[in-house]
Amino acid sequence: MFKASNGEEIFIIDAHIALWDGSKENQLNIHGEQFISCFYDYHKNLSPKEYWWPKDEFVKYSPEKLVNDVFMEGYVDMAIFQPVFLKEFYKNGFGNFDANEELSKKYPNRFICNGTFDPRHGERGLEKLEENKEKYNWQGVKLYTADWYGNSKGYKLSDDWSKRYLEKCQELGIRNIHIHKGPTITPLNRDAFDVADVDDAASCFPELNFIVEHVGLPRLEDFCWIATQEKNVYAGLAVAIALIHDRPRYFAHIISELLYWLDEDRIIFGSDYAIWEPKWIIEKFLEFELPEDIQEETGVTFDLEVKKKILAGNAARLYNIDIEKQKEKLKNCQLSKWIA
Amino acid sequence: MDKEKQVYSMLEKVYDPELDQPLTELGFIDQVLVKDNHVKVVFRLPTYWCSPNFAYIMAEDIRKYVSEIEWVKTVQVHLLDHCASDEINHGASAGKSFREVFHNVSDGDLEELRKTFDIKAYYARQEKLMKYLLKIGMSKEEITSLSLQELNELSLPEEGRLLREKYLEKKKVFHHSSTFAITTPEGKPLTEEEFSDYLKGAKLTRLSMEFNAHYCRGLLEARYNLSAAYEGSLAK
Incomplete structure (x- = not known):
């Protein structure tokens, strides 16, 4: 909850957080080491200096630290886990469903634990998806199309097997498909960040919501084009919003373009914790105003009402959260007492 | 003009295709080594995961432009700290096509x-x-x-x-x-x-x-701990 200067309490859903283990002990190979180092460079590149973590803490942090940074310090009321596994790089995986579940049980009503699948696991994976839905009651999945699996260096949402998995999601009521597009997807002679497969999947599965994390960056233009055509495509702001400190004019351009091409109902806040802490992002986001010249080019509105939709309203709609009821539920939660 | 400077002036023509900026301005050139008529260009990218296809385009272009210098006999291209360093360095230095090098994960060239x-x-x-x-x-x-x-x-x-x-x-x-x-x-x-x-x-x-x-400039800076002074000299 963020208390605005007029006393208004602003409810916040952070739709992109993680609890990971990138430690040396868990790394399988050099790729595991490089993966977490790359995250650490993202962290240092865009965080304000006073929020830089020491690297040894960054590679593996405790659930208590997460709770502190996200809820106690970070103004967030609810957070959504978007796990990434990377089994080819880490012995026990980078993320871990059970660790997420455990934390969610400890602090009821605070977390939504999304799952994942890999269409390259074939029939066996389809069965597993059903089992997991049963066990964890997933409402969404995070897909990392750049993940390695055997000789494969990635997959596309337009692959036949991906479609079978999406069909299964539709059947099971897993409605929110969060996609992170990373590089190294074959065939390697094409643009590795191409988001065209999202277009295909979104038009095949109109009942599912496709939240493109990092707004398709580095292919913002392709993403906006697709999102204009497909109304079930959403912009996940993780990464883009972290520019707000170091590159505020770029952030202004990006948010202004997103509001213009997509409208204010399809943009969703995510800090990408622990790459960045929600505290500084939310503070800066709430006080941010579009520079006049940028606002004039698109003519969009970026006021408190719009910010509230981005910070909670839009994600609440996708995850069937009634914000007023949720506030009541959280009033007596142990964390609320600590924060007060 | 000394040989190294000649090489650098050719490298100004090599662009990162995705960023549309020259490698020399982006800070991607780590060093140039000249021995008699042989040149080695060492370059680096902002992440270990930067797309190998873009890296290959840059490596090919480095070889192509540096080879245009009259006295140059061989050009060796060396990409540091990258998930496909070996394939790219061997392939591009030998003048092989992308398809030859990555035949199992590509279905064509980079045109x-x-x-x-x-x-x-x-x-x-x-x-x-x-x-x-x-x-x-x-x-x-x-x-x-x-x-x-x-x-x-x-x-x-x-x-x-x-x-x-x-x-x-x-x-x-x-x-x-x-x-x-x-x-x-x-x-x-x-x-x-x-x-x-x-x-x-x-x-x-x-x-x-x-x-x-x-974003890439910032990441390169974070990855290689480039100081503010160094960045300043790049901006010249």
């Missing part, structure tokens, strides 16, 4: 990809020029009806001259037959009605490329 990014760079450079022309008071009609010759003859201050030069340099790649100065990448002139929408689309491409450039 399509180069073209896609030429088009993006074209939009980005064109948008900057069009905005500039609007800013100095030209109307949409004047801009859409401008011929190449008229654009070349416009008397512009330095900023405008640079934008024009950059745009025309990219336009050459497409071999347009039309004599209009401002056309789509396919060479079709714009109508006054199409002008605003076209510009909005081109702007999105320009923003995307600029965002990538900023």
Whole structure:
């Protein structure tokens, strides 16, 4: 909850957080080491200096630290886990469903634990998806199309097997498909960040919501084009919003373009914790105003009402959260007492 | 000019296709080693995961441009700290095609990809020029009806001259037959009605490329702990 200067309490859903283990002990190979180092460079590149973590803490942090940074310090009321596994790089995986579940049980009503699948696991994976839905009651999945699996260096949402998995999601009521597009997807002679497969999947599965994390960056233009055509495509702001400190004019351009091409109902806040802490992002986001010249080019509105939709309203709609009821539920939660 | 400087001046022609900026300005060149008539160019990228196809394009172009220097006999290209360093270094130094090197994970060469990014760079450079022309008071009609010759003859201050030069340099790649100065990448002139929408689309491409450039520079700096002083010298 963020208390605005007029006393208004602003409810916040952070739709992109993680609890990971990138430690040396868990790394399988050099790729595991490089993966977490790359995250650490993202962290240092865009965080304000006073929020830089020491690297040894960054590679593996405790659930208590997460709770502190996200809820106690970070103004967030609810957070959504978007796990990434990377089994080819880490012995026990980078993320871990059970660790997420455990934390969610400890602090009821605070977390939504999304799952994942890999269409390259074939029939066996389809069965597993059903089992997991049963066990964890997933409402969404995070897909990392750049993940390695055997000789494969990635997959596309337009692959036949991906479609079978999406069909299964539709059947099971897993409605929110969060996609992170990373590089190294074959065939390697094409643009590795191409988001065209999202277009295909979104038009095949109109009942599912496709939240493109990092707004398709580095292919913002392709993403906006697709999102204009497909109304079930959403912009996940993780990464883009972290520019707000170091590159505020770029952030202004990006948010202004997103509001213009997509409208204010399809943009969703995510800090990408622990790459960045929600505290500084939310503070800066709430006080941010579009520079006049940028606002004039698109003519969009970026006021408190719009910010509230981005910070909670839009994600609440996708995850069937009634914000007023949720506030009541959280009033007596142990964390609320600590924060007060 | 000494040999090393000659190599650097050729490297100024090598662009990151995705960012549309020269490697020398991005800080991607780590060092140049010259021994007699043999050159080794060592380069580095902002992450271990940067797309191998873009890395390959850069490696190929380094070899191609440096080989154009009269005294150069061999060019060895060496990419540091990358998930596909070995394949890229062996392949590009030996002048092999991308398809030969990555035959198991590619179904062709990089020509399509180069073209896609030429088009993006074209939009980005064109948008900057069009905005500039609007800013100095030209109307949409004047801009859409401008011929190449008229654009070349416009008397512009330095900023405008640079934008024009950059745009025309990219336009050459497409071999347009039309004599209009401002056309789509396919060479079709714009109508006054199409002008605003076209510009909005081109702007999105320009923003995307600029965002990538900023992000990549920052990551390179974080990855190699480049000091502020070093960054300053890059900006020269």
